[in-house]
Amino acid sequence: MTEPGPAGRRTSPRVLLVHTITFRQARSLVPVALAVFAGRGFEGGPVTVAVLAVAVTVLSLLWAALTWWRFSYDPGPTAVVVTRGLLSRSVRTVPNDRIRGVEIEAPLLHRLFGLVRVRIDAAAGSVAGKDEELLVDGVTRDEGDRLRAHLLARRAVVPAEATGRHAAAEPEEEELPRFLNRWLLYSPLVGSYLVVPLAAVGALFRLLDELPDRYVPELAPDLARQDVLDGWLIAAVVAAGLLLLALGSIAGSAVVNWRFRLLRRGGSLVAERGLITRRHTDLEVDRIRGCAVSEGLGMRLVGAARSTALVTGLGDAARRGQLLPLGPRDRAWLLSDLLVPSPGPLRPHPPAALRRRLVRALTPGVVVLLAGAVLNVTSGWWPLLLAGAVLTLLGWPVGHARYTALGHAAGPRTFAVRSGWLVREHVVLQRRAVVGWQVQQSAVQRRAGLATVLACVGAGRGGYAAIDMAADDVVDFAEASSGPWAATLRG
Amino acid sequence: MSTAPLPVREPVWQLSRSAIALWVTQGVIGTVVYGLLAAAFVLFVPTGDGWLEAARWAVPAVVACYGVVAVFVRPRLRYRVHRWEVTGEAVYTLTGWLTRTWTLVPISRVQTVDVTRGVVQQLFGLATVAVLTASSQGTVRIPHLEVDVARRVADHISRRAEQVRDEAT
Known part of the structure; x- marks a missing residue:
């Protein structure tokens, strides 16, 4: 029971040092210790402190050693088995074909000791939601790379790799356009930063x-x-x-x-990033369904953008799917076009869409304006009137900007939709990405001859909409952007 | 009903007529709940002057309007709008009453098919078929089919999905 299985491997013993230094396991004792001191009063001199420090360190080391000794992982030909637990043992088996991604992290201390942490992402179905993750903490960098190659190799050569060794030469690497650190200066213009x-x-x-x-x-x-x-x-x-x-x-x-890098290695994209903790994230090119280039209000002023790959079944997709966290717009587009060819220029939406955008943008301003007018007449209080006037005036350019953001296009293999003002998002999707269409028409849209078309996609946000397109174009767009099954929509 | 051309065609099949009764029941339940809340409001809010007095009249009036719409108008409109269809390669529905939503999902991309029966639905012998795909937003719900129809439809879709499944999501 104490021995790991025949093929089970332990993590590197060097991880003991890392965990001892960070008190990883002993951290849970700190509150207890504090409570004890608070109860008894702390009177000791430097000697007591030193003794205590040594004791805590030794305890931490012991704990780390126990955890290390009880942990093993076994990357077999068909499944990964991770065994852990001090008293109650837990054995977790994840079949290789359920593995969606492997991420290699190197926090600062791990880097000093030449170690990495491997996160194995085995997401359940997207409907179930909760991701499952295996964590192998503290293997050497080479072993980490080997593990990643082994886990991601299954698609290329499925049963032949019976030994589990991946001695074959690494597939060729190609560096995609480089990230320049000076682009970090764009960050004050990005809301999330x-x-x-x-x-x-x-x-x-x-x-x-x-x-x-x-x-x-x-x-x-x-x-x-x-x-x-x-x-x-x-x-x-x-x-x-x-x-x-x-x-x-x-x-x-x-x-x-910091030093964001994107490499194409065989069938996957590898993103490397981080100043203190370096992370390697693998994205399978085959799972990429589309690309989103988003530009916030501030970013548009300086021509900056970010681009994100839309990948099916990727946990934490917003971060892991990033192709360019920040950069000039043309770079963002370069990357997007590289992965998902552009379907050509966008078609603008009909003027009725502009009218709707203006009505929507002006309504709040006009309401405030009217309320302000009433207040001004009844009690002579004018600030609300002024605010209403300003809001109404601002509504005009906002409505126009919202309208100019709208657009859609269908190309031979891909299609695109764009919308948004605060964050303008231009999404290019592959035809095969579409798992359904949803057409929406409100009473107002019906009179204006408009409809909103949502392409349901098993990646990213789950659906991307062409807002207020001409109702007559809906069927043609849907058919051109997905399989022949969309002809069901044709009357 | 409206003369404006539809953006996409209507699915062919109508729901069972008991769906109207079900929606009327739901409308009645909703109206009763709101009515009780409105009664509590009128009883417990002290008589005041100005807008408070106006609210004492407005709240029951709004609830009464809601009741008329929810019981007498909405169920019939819904019934006229709602349509569904299962073809050889897709599941297609139209739902809503003021805002209409057409949803089309190819059977090759179907992942699971659920049949659910709510409490009120059981009274009328109805069930809802939900067809799920890899997309959180690409779920088709065919509401209020007769139970045996719902079962047969779910069976048909899941059997057909096995034949034509497309592994890519």
């Missing part, structure tokens, strides 16, 4: 809250003593805050995206 420094600020405030009052520097009385806060001071504080936010977002995106 701005969230990182904001979260940090929030955490800081929470920490300040927790600290006893006497450690918090007394800023408030100073400020209160000033009768009128200087306008310049406020401006300076706001400017400094914005600058910090921008720097923070660049730093946050640099940690994740």
Whole structure:
């Protein structure tokens, strides 16, 4: 029972050092220890501290050793078996053909010891939702590469690889257009990267809250003593805050995206990224169903974009599918075209769609304007009226921009739809990606001769819509963009 | 009903007529629930002046309008709109009443077929067939078929799906 199976392998013993240093297993004891000290009072001098440190380290080492000794993995010809558990043993078997992706991570300490962590993604059906993951923590880099090659090799040569050894030469590598670190400067314009420094600020405030009052520097009385806060001071504080936010977002995106590289290795795309933790992610080219190029409002100002592959059955697809986290628009398109050929220029949607967009964009402004007018007459309160006027004026360009974003195109092997204003998303999908069509027509759309067509896809968000296209074009578009079965829609 | 041409054709088959009775029942249940809430509102909200007094009248009026629509109008409209069809290669439905939704799924991409019977559905001997694909949004639901029809349809679709399955998702 103690021995791993005949073919079972252990992780590298060096991982013991990593886990001892990080107190990976002993971390759970810290609260207990704290409680004990709090109860008994801490009176010891430096000797006690040293003894305690040694004790904790030894304990941590022992725990790590036990865990290491009880863990084994066995990449067999048909399935991976991972056995683990200190007292209750758990044996998990994942058939090789259920493996959807293998990701290799190298956090800082692992890198120092030449180790990696291998995540094996065996997602259940997309309907079931919950992904299953196997984690093999602490194998040498070579073993990690071998494991990945073995797990992903099955498609090329299924039964011949009975030995499980993958001695054949690595398939040729081809580097796709390179990511330049200076593109990280675009990050303050991307919403998701701005969230990182904001979260940090929030955490800081929470920490300040927790600290006893006497450690918090007394800023408030100073400020209160000033009768009128200087306008310049406020401006300076706001400017400094914005600058910090921008720097923070660049730093946050640099940690994740540093030296992003995309390689084509045999039948898969390998993405490498990260400053502190390096990650290798494998995407099978055969599972790619389409590509999305998205440009946020701020990114459009400077001509930046990001592109993401839409891959079937990929857990955490938004991050793992990234082909270009940030970059100039033409680079994003280069990558997208490389994987999924473009179907040609988009066809604009009929003028009725523009009318709908304008009505929608103007309605909130007009409502506020009317409410403001009523208030102005009854109580002479004008700010709401002003806000309504501004909103109404803004609604006009927004409606137009929303309309210009709309478009669709059907090519010989692919089709494309585009929509969105805050984030404009241009999605190119393969014909075979479509697993269903959904046509929607509201009463208003019916009168305007419009319809919204949703292509249901087993990848990405699950469906991509051509909003408000001409109702007469629906059947032609659906038929040109998917298999002959779509002819069922024809009357 | 409307003269504007449809964007795509209508599926051929209508639902069973008991679907109307089912929707009427659901409308009645909904109206009763909202009616109780409205009664509670009128009973417990103190008589005030201005807009509070207006709300005491508006809330029951809105509920009454909802009741008329949900019991007398919506079920019939729904019945007129709803259509379904299973061809050799696809499952095709049309649902909705004001906003209409046509859904088409090729049988080659079908992953699972479910038959479900809700509590109210059981009263009327009806069942819903749900056809699931790899896409979270590409699910076809054929609501309110007679139970034996639903079973036969589900059987047919899953048998046909085995014959023509396309492994790619």
